[in-house]
Amino acid sequence: MSNANHEFPSGNTRAVKSIMSNTEIDIMQKNQEMEKENVPTTTWQKFMRALEVPHQEKPLSALRNPDLEPILIKERTWGFWSFFAYWGLPNFAVATFSTGSALLALDLNIQQSIGSLVIANVLIAVYTIMNSNPGVKYHIGYTLSQRMIFGIYGSYIGIIIRVGISVVLYGYQGWLGGLCINMVFDSFSSNYLNMKNTFPESVPMARKDLIGFLCFQLIQIPFAFVRPSRVNIPSIVTCFMTLFSIIGMLAYLVQTNGGPGPLYYEKVLLSSSKRSWMWLYSMTIWYSGISPAVANQSDYSRFSSGTLSCYLGLFIGIVLPGTFVSLAGMLCASACKGLYGSAYWTPNEIVEEWLNNDYSSKARAAAFFIGISFTGSQVFLNLTQNGYACGMDLAGIFPRYIDVTRGTLFAQLISWVVQPWTFFNTSSSFLNAMSSFGIFVTPIMTLNIIEFYWIRKSKITLIDFFTLSKKGAYWYSSGFNWKSISCLLIGVALGIPGLVYQSQPDLTMNSAMMNYYYGYMFFIPLVTGVLYCGLTYMFPDHHEKMCHVDPLDFFNCFSDAELQKLGMLPFEENLNDICEYLDAEEPQESKDRIIVSGEKKYENTM
Numbered sequence: 001m002s003n004a005n006h007e008f009p010s011g012n013t014r015a016v017k018s019i020m021s022n023t024e025i026d027i028m029q030k031n032q033e034m035e036k037e038n039v040p041t042t043t044w045q046k047f048m049r050a051l052e053v054p055h056q057e058k059p060l061s062a063l064r065n066p067d068l069e070p071i072l073i074k075e076r077t078w079g080f081w082s083f084f085a086y087w088g089l090p091n092f093a094v095a096t097f098s099t100g101s102a103l104l105a106l107d108l109n110i111q112q113s114i115g116s117l118v119i120a121n122v123l124i125a126v127y128t129i130m131n132s133n134p135g136v137k138y139h140i141g142y143t144l145s146q147r148m149i150f151g152i153y154g155s156y157i158g159i160i161i162r163v164g165i166s167v168v169l170y171g172y173q174g175w176l177g178g179l180c181i182n183m184v185f186d187s188f189s190s191n192y193l194n195m196k197n198t199f200p201e202s203v204p205m206a207r208k209d210l211i212g213f214l215c216f217q218l219i220q221i222p223f224a225f226v227r228p229s230r231v232n233i234p235s236i237v238t239c240f241m242t243l244f245s246i247i248g249m250l251a252y253l254v255q256t257n258g259g260p261g262p263l264y265y266e267k268v269l270l271s272s273s274k275r276s277w278m279w280l281y282s283m284t285i286w287y288s289g290i291s292p293a294v295a296n297q298s299d300y301s302r303f304s305s306g307t308l309s310c311y312l313g314l315f316i317g318i319v320l321p322g323t324f325v326s327l328a329g330m331l332c333a334s335a336c337k338g339l340y341g342s343a344y345w346t347p348n349e350i351v352e353e354w355l356n357n358d359y360s361s362k363a364r365a366a367a368f369f370i371g372i373s374f375t376g377s378q379v380f381l382n383l384t385q386n387g388y389a390c391g392m393d394l395a396g397i398f399p400r401y402i403d404v405t406r407g408t409l410f411a412q413l414i415s416w417v418v419q420p421w422t423f424f425n426t427s428s429s430f431l432n433a434m435s436s437f438g439i440f441v442t443p444i445m446t447l448n449i450i451e452f453y454w455i456r457k458s459k460i461t462l463i464d465f466f467t468l469s470k471k472g473a474y475w476y477s478s479g480f481n482w483k484s485i486s487c488l489l490i491g492v493a494l495g496i497p498g499l500v501y502q503s504q505p506d507l508t509m510n511s512a513m514m515n516y517y518y519g520y521m522f523f524i525p526l527v528t529g530v531l532y533c534g535l536t537y538m539f540p541d542h543h544e545k546m547c548h549v550d551p552l553d554f555f556n557c558f559s560d561a562e563l564q565k566l567g568m569l570p571f572e573e574n575l576n577d578i579c580e581y582l583d584a585e586e587p588q589e590s591k592d593r594i595i596v597s598g599e600k601k602y603e604n605t606m
Contacts, residue, residue: 083313135298153479178213183371238376261334443491
């Protein structure tokens with residue numbers, strides 16, 4: 001809270017006090033104590049103060065920094081095309097282009113694979129919309145929603161899961177980005193194209209790949225200092241550049257081959273039962289790759305300038321590119337098999353084939369444009385889906401010392417540790433295990449939807465996210481919500497056997513657990529959701545602030561229309577001193593009497 005002296009307008013103080021309960025006053029006072037800045041006296045205290053994140057006179061505490069607060073109106077600039085691009089990025093990318101290699105390996109053909117992807121994309125869009133509403137309505141991100149689900153301290157569970165996945169995927173996407181930038185370097189020099197590997201055989205990478213990876217990592221680093229809300233425009237540009245590149249590759253290969261190629265005409269020989277499970281598994285594989293982005297959708301939906309534009313942008317950005325790019329990748333691979341005798345599943349393989357066959361100016365120009373396009377999409381994909389996401393989550397663990405910029409830099413530096421080159425160049429089971437990422441985030445998504453819509457009726461208090469007061473709405477039992485944590489653990493545990501069987505095919509598998517794993521996109525929400533609803537029904541939470549919103553716009557983040565809809569009083573700077581004012585001007589007995597006896601400015605309408 002600010003320590004500046006303000007003169008309260010006549011009648012305003014009583015109006016404010018009249019809508020605040022004793023609990024809300026207590027929470028504000030607790031928060032003020034946490035946010036109070038003491039003058040450092042020792043060398044160690046001065047050193048730790050110097051490490052604190054820049055906060056421009058805004059409150060800073062063990063639970064709060066500016067990057068965790070609800071987004072202000074001036075920063076809510078994302079419209080239809082911004083959300084289309086945000087979801088276009090993971091689709092106009094190397095991983096999606098090569099998805100067909102995993103789906104066709106299930107003994108499905110191209111037509112069957114695309115059918116499963118269409119259904120999966122529609123369901124993913126629905127999941128994403130339902131997960132986006134804490135951000136759309138209250139302008140808060142994934143980190144704060146974890147406090148709502150698991151409790152103030154229990155939230156670290158969901159945050160740590162997302163941080164771990166972000167770091168691994170940052171390295172994975174960074175390696176793919178290095179392959180993309182190598183297409184650009186290949187177009188510059190035939191010597192680079194044919195660079196010999198000087199590493200010993202024990203090193204699972206080529207020198208050329210390492211150079212590309214290093215250059216791609218260096219390109220990404222400066223973007224850590226860009227606010228996440230500001231990368232929407234370059235994301236839109238790179239999405240369309242990559243779209244044109246994919247269309248050009250597809251048109252050239254299919255036309256040159258004289259048709260879609262042999263893979264397109266393959267028959268499906270699976271039995272009806274086996275085919276059904278492979279349809280489920282193909283949907284799960286596709287869902288798993290983008291499930292972390294679905295889970296933390298609120299991190300970006302809070303930038304929305306309008307609810308409808310957000311929903312339409314993400315729905316179309318998920319369904320159309322997600323289906324088209326996968327289909328284009330399969331058709332390109334099929335045409336390559338007809339033309340070159342091998343099915344090439346990544347753009348860099350196709351470009352290298354062109355350049356090796358004919359290092360002409362035409363082929364080099366195509367390599368350059370395709371390389372620039374895919375490199376751009378990989379940069380902003382990795383930043384938005386993994387880098388910034390990691391920064392936002394780490395800010396929730398160490399608010400005093402980590403903001404989005406520092407957390408993104410951490411992901412960039414630590415991603416080397418996961419050695420992403422081993423994912424592609426060894427017999428590592430990582431690529432199989434990638435289909436399991438959704439096991440860890442799907443229960444979180446399910447709990448978020450149930451907690452927000454069913455338990456809290458889409459009404460949450462924001463000031464309680466930043467308090468250690470036992471009266472806070474998200475304190476539960478000693479800061480932990482045992483019901484949601486139990487459901488999370490059970491939901492994850494049921495998927496682990498299938499993950500083990502998938503990673504270790506020599507083991508004798510249990511068919512029931514394997515089938516559960518094949519369809520965990522559907523089964524985990526069912527199991528986790530029913531269990532959580534049952535526990536909540538048997539052990540209901542009777543907190544006095546359940547299904548309530550804040551009486552005041554404490555963070556000055558709502559428009560006048562939103563305030564009227566939520567039934568809040570507008571923010572005024574001098575209201576920051578309400579706790580200090582109450583302490584100084586009136587005894588507690590008088591405060592309690594006034595707080596409960598006044599009239600509200602306007603009633604809740606939701």
